[in-house]
Amino acid sequence: MFFGLTACFWKNSDCPVETEPAPGLVLTQQGAAQGYExxxxxxxxxxxxxxxxxxxxxxHEPQPAECYPDAxxxxxxxxxENECVQFTTEWENGQMVE
Structure with a gap:
């Protein structure tokens, strides 16, 4: 059943993926995603x-993600992914600086 549902989503995708199903690889409308066990x-x-x-x-309402950019x-x-940089100007060593 999982592979059947995946195939339905896959056929409706405009994102090209040339890869074979493998353990930890799932197919989405944006392409394939490789996870880990x-x-x-x-x-x-x-x-x-x-x-x-x-x-x-x-x-506005969320828009679907774009195709995965990887070649x-x-x-x-x-x-x-990398975290956003956090700048702190009011805190120093765990205490607020006045």
């Missing part, structure tokens, strides 16, 4: 489910 659970980290709410997309069409879902 952690004991008895498969993990897929940082997979985008929508476009970032930037510019004209801000304060292979496979999204690396083994690690999270």
């Amino acid at each position: 952690d004991g008895t659970t498969w993990s897929f980290l940082g997979v985008p489910y929508a476009q970032p709410p930037e510019d004209e997309l801000r304060w 292979t069409g496979v999204y690396d879902a083994i690690n999270f």
Whole structure:
């Protein structure tokens, strides 16, 4: 049943992926995502489910994510993306500076 549902989603996709199904590789409308097995659970980290709410997309309904940009069409879902830089100007050593 899983592969049948995956095939339905796959056929409706405009994102080309030239890869064979493999353990930890799932097919989505945006392309394939490679996860990893952690004991008895498969993990897929940082997979985008929508476009970032930037510019004209801000304060509107989420829009579907775009195709995965990797040349292979496979999204690396083994690690999270880089975190945003956090600047702190009011805190120093865990205490507020006045």
